[in-house]
Amino acid sequence: MKKLIAGVVLGVGLTAMAHGAGDPQAGEQNAAVCAGCHGQNGAKPIMGSYPKLSGLGEKYLYRQLTAIQSKERNIAEMTGILDNMSDQDLQDLAAYFAGKDMVVSQANPDLVDQGSALYRGGNMATGVPACAGCHNPTGAGNEPAGYPALGGQNADYLVKQLKAFRDGQRNNGSNAAIMMDVASKLTDAEIEAVSSYISGLN
Ligand code: HEC
Numbered sequence: 665m666k667k668l669i670a671g672v673v674l675g676v677g678l679t680a681m682a683h684g685a686g687d688p689q690a691g692e693q694n695a696a697v698c699a700g701c702h703g704q705n706g707a708k709p710i711m712g713s714y715p716k717l718s719g720l721g722e723k724y725l726y727r728q729l730t731a732i733q734s735k736e737r738n739i740a741e742m743t744g745i746l747d748n749m750s751d752q753d754l755q756d757l758a759a760y761f762a763g764k765d766m767v768v769s770q771a772n773p774d775l776v777d778q779g780s781a782l783y784r785g786g787n788m789a790t791g792v793p794a795c796a797g798c799h800n801p802t803g804a805g806n807e808p809a810g811y812p813a814l815g816g817q818n819a820d821y822l823v824k825q826l827k828a829f830r831d832g833q834r835n836n837g838s839n840a841a842i843m844m845d846v847a848s849k850l851t852d853a854e855i856e857a858v859s860s861y862i863s864g865l866n
């Protein structure tokens with residue numbers, strides 16, 4: 665009987681590890697301070713220009729946390745917050761928020777047609793690739809590649825990021841370079857429309 669229990673516990677441990685290196689339960693203990701800005705479970709930020717963290721993807725979240733900690737991605741509002749955290753703490757936080765459900769926002773109905781066309785088909789004339797190719801038609805992202813889920817994210821935050829990629833202000837690493845290239849081809853009107861559309865996507 666003892667052997668059987670040990671076997672079951674070991675099996676559970678291995679399955680949990682197979683999902684990634686982070687431990688969501690350990691992450692929860694460090695997540696209280698995050699709720700002050702990102703909301704409970706990272707699902708309801710206090711401002712539209714702040715991101716939801718829920719369900720964005722463990723690999724993506726971990727990469728952003730290391731970039732924020734090292735200031736390669738400079739976020740003034742988060743100054744000092746990650747300073748005393750170990751690499752394991754960041755992995756645990758990523759696992760915690762990745763496991764929470766995204767609470768979807770609502771798109772402006774007037775922008776859905778334009779936003780959806782760009783998201784699904786890109787803009788052939790100006791060389792914008794379809795967002796769906798990397799971020800999934802449902803906005804769920806691509807976890808193995810570390811491409812973030814976008815569906816349901818705050819529109820104001822998305823607008824801010826697309827402009828930051830376009831201006832070269834958000835430029836940490838090779839994945840950001842992919843988005844700098846995409847965003848360099850987007851007009852302000854396209855950014856508004858696709859961001860609104862994505863905020864209601866799920
Ligand atoms: C004082 C407010 C504040 C607190 C507290 C805070 N954040 Fe943030 N966080 C922000 C803002 C603002 C941004 C977006 C900045 C920008 O526009 O790029 C952000 C961005 C992020 C991002 C990038 C999201 C993405 O989609 O790329 C992650 C990940 C993140 N925060 C995690 C955390 C975690 C984990 C904690 C707690 C340990 C935390 N934050 C605490 C304000 C805060």
Ligand code: HEC
Nearest residue numbers: 793794795797798811812822825826839840842843846858
């Ligand atoms: C070739 C793949 C690819 C395509 C096509 C692509 N993206 Fe991305 N996107 C990425 C990657 C990779 C990242 C993560 C960047 C990073 O790590 O800094 C990203 C990040 C983003 C972010 C930041 C998300 C956050 O939480 O901060 C937004 C917004 C975004 N993409 C919107 C779009 C839109 C809109 C389109 C279509 C016009 C698009 N992407 C097309 C690969 C792509």
